[in-house]
Amino acid sequence: MDLDVFVSAHWAEWERLDELLHRRRRLTGAEADELVTLYQRTATHLSKVQSSAPDPALAGRLTSLVARARSAVTGPRKASWRDAARFFAAGFPAAVYRSRHWWVPTALLSVVVAALIGGWIGSHPEVRAAIAAPDELRELTRPGGQYEAYYSSHPAASFAAQVWTNNAQAAAVCLVFGALLGLPVLWVLYQNMLNLGIGIGLMESAGRLDTFLGLLLPHGLLELTAVFVAAGTGLRLGWTVIDPGPRSRRVALAEEGRSAIGMAIGLAAVLFVSGVIEAFVTPSGLPTWARITIGVAAELLFLMYVYVLGRRAARAGETGDVGAADRPDTVPTAA
Structure with a gap:
């Protein structure tokens, strides 16, 4: 494409679009139609420039022009309580459901790794000796020791905020x-499973694994599920960098990235619930069976939320991405 000829052919259209965008008075009906037409043409022109004759100065001017025109055409939009309700009723559970093929295997493999680490530590005294001195290990695992005192060491409200x-x-x-090929995700998973495995191994070696699980399960089921969902989604985002599928890599990363950021908001709410359980239920005087029942109930409610509401929303076309009105325009790309 001859860039000089292209600019000469369309310069008047861009100038006219810029003039309409600077109008201080209200546009007439004909002018509004002209604005929409010129906006669509300029978006196509931008795509051609970017794909066939990349020129930074011209691309920058057309990008600014298209962005301003889009804002003028669509108008400002404010988030509402209806958007929040739609997100938690459809967008978030659908996004979690769509990622299930990533976070479910991640959860199963992570639990196996934690169990193997715990079994290794519990059956090898030399490994425990490398973790801490015998006196420190006894202080950690004894009745009323650090593992148990941890959950009641601070006021419940502040502890819940800290955990959350x-x-x-x-x-x-x-x-x-x-998006960094999932490497930070693997590190976070490793740290979490290592800490869990150490706790399992040390308490098992002291003959108090039942006490440890009684403290962990009430909040840990929901908490770890949220971490596994986040990890699985992060790994999926990293794989999108490698294999974006039928979409362009830029479009695929934009869509999956927006969905992942939305999931961060939803998982923050899930982790808030688990933090409240950890602060108020785990250290409470309730019998162990009652505390575990509360944790299992919270976990089952979350799974029902994902596999009932999420599946229904996903089948209806919900992806967890922002609404169509809030997405960037997708313009044709010149072959």
């Missing part, structure tokens, strides 16, 4: 940095 913040940050790392 830490877990939400871990989930956000998995979701946001998954």
